[in-house]
Amino acid sequence: MINSSYNVKSIFSIKDLENLSGIKAHTIRIWEKRYNILEPMRSDTNIRNYDLKSLQKLLNVVLLNDYGYKISRIAEHSSEKIEILVREIISEKNTKNHALNAFKMAMINFDQALFFNTYNNLLAEKSFRDVFYEVVVPLMEEIGLLWQAGTISPAQEHFISFLIKQKLLLNTEKLQILEPTRTDKVFVLYLPENEIHELALMYLNYEILLNGYKTIYLGESVPIESLKDMKKYFDTIVYVSYLTVEPTKEAINGYVQEFKTEIIDENSEVRFLGRMVEFIDNKVKSDQIQVFNSIADFVEDL
Template sequence: MSSVKNTFTIKDLENLSGIKAHTIRIWEKRYSVLEPMRTDTNIRFYDLHALQKLLNITLLHDYGYKISKISKLPSEKIPELVLEIISNKSAKSHAISAFKMAMMNFDQKLFLDTYEALLSEKSFREVFFEVFIPLMEEIGLLWQAETISPSHEHFISYLIKLKLLVITEKALNNKPIREDKIFVLYLPMDEVHEMGLMYLNYEIISSGYKSIYLGQSVPLDSLKDLKKYFNNIVYVCYSTVEPIKTKINPYVQEIKEQILVEDSQLWIIGRNVQNIDTTILSESVRKFDTISELISEL
């Protein structure tokens, strides 16, 4: 059985394009921009071609083209106009749409081609903040709405992580030049949301610091071990869902008491920081609301 999702409800199209189902129906009826298929019970459904066309129409509409004008264009003209826009203006919207199509089709080549096109115009930092972060936020919402399956999310996340590994490996070719801090990056036990931490690792290395990347589900004993070998450690903890809300403050307090010594710090980032009691923060324990905020401290 094919793993590619090749039919979509109108709600799926709404979730993937950002165009309300009501508006899609109006565009169909008034301008015939899409031709839905019908089930035996007369329920609309759409194929991948319709999804691609709607994503292109959405891009044109976002850039000021009226739907009445778009509807009169020959089908082959729509992709041509999209290419003109992305070459003359911003590639962000098109790239996000292309990555979503790659995800829906499990199409690695489309992902790679889109990524290389972006990287020819932008720095990796710009690609990450302008495209990958909005893309993953959208994907999270699509998963919650059951428009995509966990396999779609895993597929696209894996490819982004591969690119993070490649760009980080290049940065590692340069020896550390700053010795006032050593960064230890890790995720707490049972935490698996690693992409933000991987990006921070790249930024830290690019800033000239030595970075020790420990990855997922790191017990506190592993952090204790590092005190035997290094001074001036900054522990960077990325906490998205673990420890849970009721345990995040005791967790931070335990690190303060058992891990931190006079010359070390804990920097904590991730969605979970909103649950940290500010009274336990200090010069040695800092929280960051965004990746950009942490990077500015490097």
């Protein structure tokens, strides 16, 4: 139940529904017209808008459809019956899609209780790493796209990110008190100047620690000049950075080149991840400058 005193986004465009559900707007319109799956509100200029109940119903319909229910069959049921079918499915099968939807609804509604209940239910069945790897990492990737598309606000992104950070910090601390089992190199994790999206970097820190390495976590907005100091303390360093919005696509190759000139030597290398890595030119890459297209690829390479 949403407290009416909260200023929560409660009206969604069909594009918002597309972004949140992963179902194309064209398909949503077909489901709506042919099966009356949703009942949109229409503006004076006949533009479709949808409320929170419509969004929740669509997410439930998509989940049932993913598990083999035909749309024509789903359309025969009331919203209440659809919710019952969803609960039956998630008690019997993989809860990943349901959890993703629940986390998205928690984000949209600023609903801490829904976030913690969903998280704790997952943790009752899976390890912390499995929860993050299977559910939260895909959620983090979606959050970036939803923010970029304007479907969620910066406030909603910060709200869900903070809750996820809490869980990461608690579990990372458990690993930090252990002695490293692999001492051939040290990982230094940082974000470039003006880059503040550190959630993915925090998860990489957890994964590296889990693999037995020592990590030095420097966090957001670190100038290249400051990274030089690390060489005074460690012989073999792997720098790791996650580039979400900075450097920009116009500046990124110059940044990588500067990193190569100022930091890289025979005892150091760097691994870049994030949305901006697609703009890194092959000419500036080398054996000591690696680019990973996903967190999964990075973890597999550890």
